Structure formats: structure tokens, C-alpha cells
Amino acid sequence: MRSDYHNHLEKGTLTLDYLERFLHEAKEKGIEEFGISEHAYHFYQTKDILRNPWVDERRYYDMNDYVSLFHQAWEKGYNLKMSIEMDYTPGKHKEMEKFIQSYDFDYVIGSVHWVGDFGIDLAEYRKEWEIRDVKDVYEKYYDQIVTLAESNLFHIVGHLDLVKIFGYIPKDKDFLLEQYERATDALAKSKTCVEISTAGLRKPIGEMYPDPELLQMCFNKNIPIVLSSDAHEPEHVGYEYDRAVDFAKSIGYSSIATFNKGKMKMQPLT
Template sequence: MRTDFHNHLEKGTLTLDYLKKFTEEAERKGIDHFGISEHAYHFEETKEILSNPWVNERRWYTMEEYVNLFDQAKEEGINVLMSIEMDYTPGKHKEMAAFIQKYPFDYVIGSVHWVGDFGIDLAEYRKEWDKRDVKDVYKKYFDQIVTLAESNLFDIVGHIDLVKIFGHVPDDREFLIGEYERVTNAIKESKTCVEVSTAGLRKHVGRIYPEPDLLKMCFEKDIPIVLCSDAHEPEHVGYEYDQAVRLVKEVGYTKVMTFKNGRREEVELT
């Protein structure tokens, strides 16, 4: 069973023709469970949840357009799940919950991209890393991963250690292990799965999310996983899937989670 739940249409259009480029690539690569999870900040309906100058320039769609696209896909018998990737926003739990509950998502991904006004994974903010204490950024980032899990609003936490994207990693292993412990302790008490994402292999860091030490903790605490590519282009669907499979099997995983209509099911990993 192969899965890829984290994919984006934002570089193209919310049209059936463009969607088919992704679903056809998923079919070609033998992906059984495939979903689109567009960034929530692109939609007008989320402006009360997350708003800043960078995000506001990219408020392109309405949820009516998005839902209609998946209705069309269903009518044509296209095998695709509807999701959203929402920026977890501290202090906006009520608003996030209302948005999530309003639409028929098959599953919802929660991610952290902002530490205050610092877009940690954005090229425009990359020089900011030189002005900040790396351990402080990591702590604040993982603070949000903890409260994301505690909110129990999300089915999946996306790219759980995205904070390493530009290769900035504290040289204090004890500190890192402590951060991994507290985030996995929070996740194991929630409904949240952890995404194993090959997107990091396409980034400066050149590594899968999460780090093996973090993934091992997830396994030891019986936290379920999903495999994803975070494709923003059709050709990246299922990107380096075999590397992800090798990693999770080395750690000990034999099953992955799947989703449909807000319900989840664990299936054998192949």
C-alpha cells in the first residue's frame, strides 16, 4: 500500500486538467491513496486565522472553487482525496476548528511555517537565520508542534522538523533529543499522525523529515505515520518514495495510516 497525502496545486490552476497531471503521476507510480492538501492561507475564508503581508499577497482562492473541483473529480471517477494544509496558528484554535468542521475534508494536515513573524522555510527570510539564536528558534518552533498536537484539530503533522530546512541545526544533541521527547510525548496523546516526507531531499538540508532519531521515538511511542512527497509539481508526486520506505522499515514500521471521509485506517506498508 502506497500513500501520498501532501500535494499542492498552487503552481498551476484549480482545474480538472491540472489536477489530472497529479493523479495520473500518482497512478503511474502505484500510489493507492492520493490527496491534495492546498495551503489554507491561499483561501479567502482563512484571513481571520493567519494574516501577514507575505500571506496576504497569496490569498488567491475561495473554498467554493476548491470544493467544486473535488466534486468534479468525483463525478469523473478520479481517485483523489480532498485535504488542506493549515498553518497552525497559536491563539486561533476556535477559528481553525470552525474552518476545518465547515468543509468535507478527508483529512487535515497541520504544519508550522511561522515562528512569530519569521517565515522559517521561506527564501525571503533566509538571512534572518543569521540574526537569530538557532536553539531559541527550535524551541519556539517545537512549542508550536506541541500545542498543535494538544489541540487535536489535525490528522497529520506535516514535515515535523521543517525547522532544519536550511541546514541550521543546534550542535547540542541533548537539547535536540529533549525537544524530540516532548513533541512525541504530546503527539502520542493525540489523534495526530506524523508525516514522513521526502520533500527535505529536494531542499537545502537534503534530508527526509523527520530525522531518524525523531522517527525512532515516534515508533517507540506507537505514533502512526503517513508517507508524503509535499509535491508542488506533478513530477514530484511520490518523490524518492523508496528512500522513505527504507527509512521507516529500518526504524521498525510495517504499517501506515490512510484516510477517507475523516476516518482513518492502518494498512500494511509495501
């Protein structure tokens, strides 16, 4: 079983023709479980959850059109999972829960992209890393990972150590491992899976998410995994999946989680 649960249509259109390009790529690469998980901030229905100038300029979809697209695909017989990737937003648990429960998602990805007003993975904010305290950013980032897990609103946490994307990593190894420990402790007590994401191979850091030591902690604490490419264009679906599978197996994983209408099922990792 191979799955790819983290994919975006935002560089194209919410049309069946564009979606079919992703589905075709998934079929070509032997991916049996495929899902689209567009960024929630693009939708008008999330304007009461995450607001800032960068996000507000990019809020241009309606959830009715999104859901309709999945129904068009299902009517044509496609095996397609409906999901969303939601920016975990502290202080907005009720609003996030209301939004999530309003739609019949197969699974929901929760991710941390913002530390306060700092878009940690955005090229527009990259220079901010030079003037901020890296340890402070990491601590606040993992604070959110912990409360994301504790909220139990999400089935999957996206790119668990995204904060390393530009290669800014605390030199204090004990501090870093402490962040990993508290994040995985919280995840182990939740329903939240962790994704092995090959997207980091396409980013400045040049390595998968999560870090091997972090993934080893996940395995040791029995936290399930899913596979993801975080594709924003069709050709990146299933990107470098052989490396992802080898990585998972090297840590000790032999199964992955799959989802259907919010219910998890474990499948052999092949």
C-alpha cells in the same frame, strides 16, 4: 499500500486538467491513495486565522472553487482525497476548528511554518537565520508542535522537523533531543499522525523529514505514519518513495495510516 497525502496545486490552476496531471503521475507510480492538501492561507475563508504581509499577498483562492474541483474529479471516478494544509496558528484554535468543520475533508494536515513573524522555511527569510538564536527558534517551533498536537484539530502533522530546512541545527544535542521528546510525547497523546516526507531531499538540508532519531521516538511511542512527497508540481508526486519506504521499515514501521472522511485505517506498508 502506498499513499501520497501532501500535494499542492498552487503553481498551476484549480482546474481538472491540471489536477489530472497529478493523478496521472500517482497512477504511474503505483500510489493507491492520493490527496490534494492546498495551503489554507491561499483561501479568502482563512483571513481571520493567519495574517501577515507575505501571506496576504498570496490569498487568492475561494474554497467554493476548491471543493467544486474535487466534485468534478469524483464525478469522473477518480479516487481522490480532499484535504487542506493549515498553518497552525497559536491563539486561533476556535477559528481553525470552525474552518476545518465547515468542509468535508478526508484529513487535515497541520504544519508550522511561522515562528512569530519569521517564515522559517521561506527563501525570503533565510538571512534571518544568521541573526537569530537558533536554539530560541527551535524551542518556539517545538512549542507550537506540542500545542498543535494537544489541539487535536489535525490528523497529520506536516514535515515534523521542517525547522532544519536550511541546515541551521543546534549544536547542543541534549537540547535537540529534549525538543524531540516533548514533541513526540504530545503527539503520542493525540490523534495526530506523522508524515515521512521526501520533500527534504529536494531542500538545502538534503534529507527526509523527520530525522531518524525523531522518527525512532515516534515509532517507540506508537505514533502512526503516512507517506508524503509534498509535491508542488506533478513530477514530484511519489518522489523517492522507495527511499521513504526503506526508511520507515528500517525504523520498525510495517504499516501506514490512510484516511476517509476523517476516519483512520491502518494498511500494510509495501
